[in-house]
Amino acid sequence: MDPWTQPLRGIFPVLPTPFTDAGAVDTNAMTRIVDFALGTGVDGVVYPGFASEVSELTDAERAELLEIVVARAGDRTRIIAGASGSSATDTIRHGRRAVAFGVNLLMIQPPGGLGRDLERLIRYFSEVTDAIPEARFVLQNAPAPRGSDLTPETICRLAVRFPQIAYVKEETLPAGPAISHVLAHRPASLGGVFGGGGARYILDEYSRGACAAAPALEIADLHVALDRAWRNGRPGDARDIYVRTLPLLVLQAVYRMRLTKHVLMRRGVLEWTGVRAPTPELDTSAIADIDANLAELGLVRPTADRTESAA
Secondary structure (H helix, E strand, C coil), rough: CHHCCCCEECCCCEEECCEEEEECCCHHHHHHHHHHHHHHCCCEEEEHHHHHHHHHHHHHHHHHHHHHHHHHHHHEEEEEEECCCCHHHHHHHHHHHHHHCCCCEEEECCCHHCCCHHHHHHHHHHHHHHHHHCCCEEEEECCCCCCCCHHHHHHHHHHHHCCCCCEECCCHHHHHHHHHHHHHCCCCCCCCCECCCCCCCCHHHCCCCCCCCCCCCHHHHHHHHHHHHHHHEEEEEEEEHHHHHHHHHHHHHHHHHHHHHHHHHHHCCCCCCCCCCCCCCCCCHHHHHHHEEEHHCCCCCCHHHHHHHHC
């Protein structure tokens, strides 16, 4: 069987968008980000998504960076292209561009303004799926106000109505019961459910049957190790990794892209850590806390060691 047609399983990090010190997109750093992701052994990558600061990118920037991701990773791993927009027209434009780049698996989040109105959601998905018949979709269910906060019953009804919906990425809280419901009532065309929430709930999601997770990128190597331990019948090892990484993931829930980029800088991937999205600043105490977590995880040397080395 062609490995590119196998069901999606494992770790699919959402890649961040790097910026230069002047605030422009950094295409050279985007290449390094992709290489770092591939080097950790991930099962695929997602770009762009919420963790990519997608709402802060122009159409031209989105296209340029996705093209870099595809050129660098397209024959080496699986790519899910984010195609969400503020309307069906926007989604179709983003989706057609991704398909033109050779990516046929698209992640779409229904516009938040549609809410839970089933008829409006059906019209949206009808328009999108009819316009891009060659694509398959990951339905991203995010909490309001960013997303529509769909019920699992609505997700299943949409999946039955639109067989092009091949996966669901569940991000509402608590995600666990929603994952259980969708998997218990899914049509045969729905291949599985991804966990969200930055892998802060990954063991609960996996225990309920989630097929994959789509966290941020900064500790993808540890998430891959956790995933492999779980799938190879070593839940104790998976829990050990989970417990060790959780303090950093709790901080990531607050500082979001700033933490991701700070960690990638510490790991030698990025030179600049600027963000466009409105996120809390990292002050001295927060940076010290993050760096202490990285040292405990063995990802960087303790601060004192770096200082002595520099001296």
